Amino acid sequence: MNDTQAPGGPADGTKRPDSSRRSERSRRAIYDAALALVAELGYGRTTIEGIAARAGVGKQTIYRWWPSKAAVLMEAFLDLADQAAGGETGFPDTGDLAADLGLVLRATVDEMNNPVYEAPTRALAAEGIVDPELGAQFVEKLLDPSLQLYVRRLRSAEAAGQLRAGIDHRIAVELLVGPLTHRWLMRTLPLTHEYADALVDYALAGLAPRD
Amino acid sequence: MNDTQAPGGPADGTKRPDSSRRSERSRRAIYDAALALVAELGYGRTTIEGIAARAGVGKQTIYRWWPSKAAVLMEAFLDLADQAAGGETGFPDTGDLAADLGLVLRATVDEMNNPVYEAPTRALAAEGIVDPELGAQFVEKLLDPSLQLYVRRLRSAEAAGQLRAGIDHRIAVELLVGPLTHRWLMRTLPLTHEYADALVDYALAGLAPRD
Structure with a gap:
């Protein structure tokens, strides 16, 4: 070389x-x-x-x-994320918000359950949790760009009248991604497609009964 | 000695x-x-x-x-959790689900922002993420007992007709605790009482408009 x-x-x-x-x-x-x-x-x-x-x-x-x-590790992780996305850089927008979110969350579950992605990403997340500087890089270069794709999809849903008025899109995204990450990092219970579907259902429709 | x-x-x-x-x-x-x-x-x-x-x-x-x-570290953490709870071992149940959840999530935010609790708990969480055996202990002895208090409160809300029928209480709890933990561990954005209130509001009422 x-x-x-x-x-x-x-x-x-x-x-x-x-x-x-x-x-x-x-x-x-x-x-x-x-x-x-x-x-x-x-x-x-x-x-x-x-x-x-x-x-x-x-x-x-x-x-x-x-x-x-x-620097070399961050690029390796960016490359890994590109591979995980399979060349997809966008977020599906079929007009059906629940279906699009379900598709993305199910794919995320598959990724979190795949040792090729899971093991190094878990190690990086753990290090970022105790090293604020590395954590900030992880958020800026890997996490935030991915969350922004969700935010853009929610904006499009809002324009179509599919979201409550005045919703904070960023918090709305965390309602979906937060539980998934929690279950993944803490290994509390199995990460399944059914879990991903329930999160989309609960987040969109809420937990309280409709009067 | x-x-x-x-x-x-x-x-x-x-x-x-x-x-x-x-x-x-x-x-x-x-x-x-x-x-x-x-x-x-x-x-x-x-x-x-x-x-x-x-x-x-x-x-x-x-x-x-x-x-x-x-063993000594796990007992130190259990003692810390007891102190954080201020002797409280229950979960408020005033009949007003949103108010009770808001109270608990705001207290959790205060705890996560308090260096006395934050620094060691963050280090323990990071280690549990890469060490499955320690992670399982952390979940069994510290996390799950705390999540069970939420589950019990949601059961009481269901009995009072304040939850959609058929909701999985455990997933419902993760909808509240997951985003808070995500924001805390990843340090994405500030952890505030307003954020806690928005989580309760969004989780209970949902993100989609009420027809």
Whole structure:
């Protein structure tokens, strides 16, 4: 690994096609190694040295592309989130709010139950809980962008008259995502599609009887 | 400290009153030291040796009363939860469900914002997230008993016709507690009484307009 080109950087007219493919392979190996180590050792005990050894690249390759352990890990997590979304960057908007929310919450349940996503994300969340600086990065780069997709969907629902007037969209999102995350992080009870459906039902219709 | 009597154990007719007072003082010092260290160092790096040194007792005193670090820490957390509840072991039931839930959620917000409770509890939650065995203990001994108090209050509300028929009480509780915990652990936005009130309002009345 002697490439000085950052992965995903602008194409260099002089570089051979092989070099770019090798960079991409190394980048992928580094992400995979980083996430595996975070899942196995926790965030705190994962090191650049460990990632390099597991990925089969030199330590300098990582330092050439990323300034710090936090930076390479955050990009690995962003890449993981992209993969989890399967290339989807939006939020379904069929006009049926309950159906759209149900689809997204069920997919989130599947993700939380998938060890590939679950183990490293759990380790990152745990570290962010006790390290305010890392927690703020986690929220800014990973959590908030995802919550904003919900907020946008709720705005569209409000425009269609499907939400109570004056609802705080952000709090409304937390009513859906909060219980799911609570059950996931605390492992209180199984995370199932039925649970996701109940959350959508209860959040939209409320717990009190309709008079 | 040469007492062999476990704190809170059955009274021993032969022991002097002084011994019992000294035991109680040591027990309190051990709890305080344990919680302070967990808040400062995290759960993993807190040791029996460290607790003993901070509490000013011998290591053997701790081992005489508790079999393991996990055991002394869990009792320290149970004691902390008792203090946080201010001796209250029930849940208000004035007949006004929204008012009662609002009171409890506002008190929970105050607790989450109080560093004395917040710092060690956050460290315990983080450790439970990555250590399934500790997490299960945390849920069984601390979280579930507290959630059961909500469930009981919701049962009483159902009997009074204040809940939709067929609601799963446990999921209903998570609709209130989940968002609060999410905002607290992830530090996304401020935890305020207004937020607590909005959660009660949204959960009970729902997000969709009433036709």
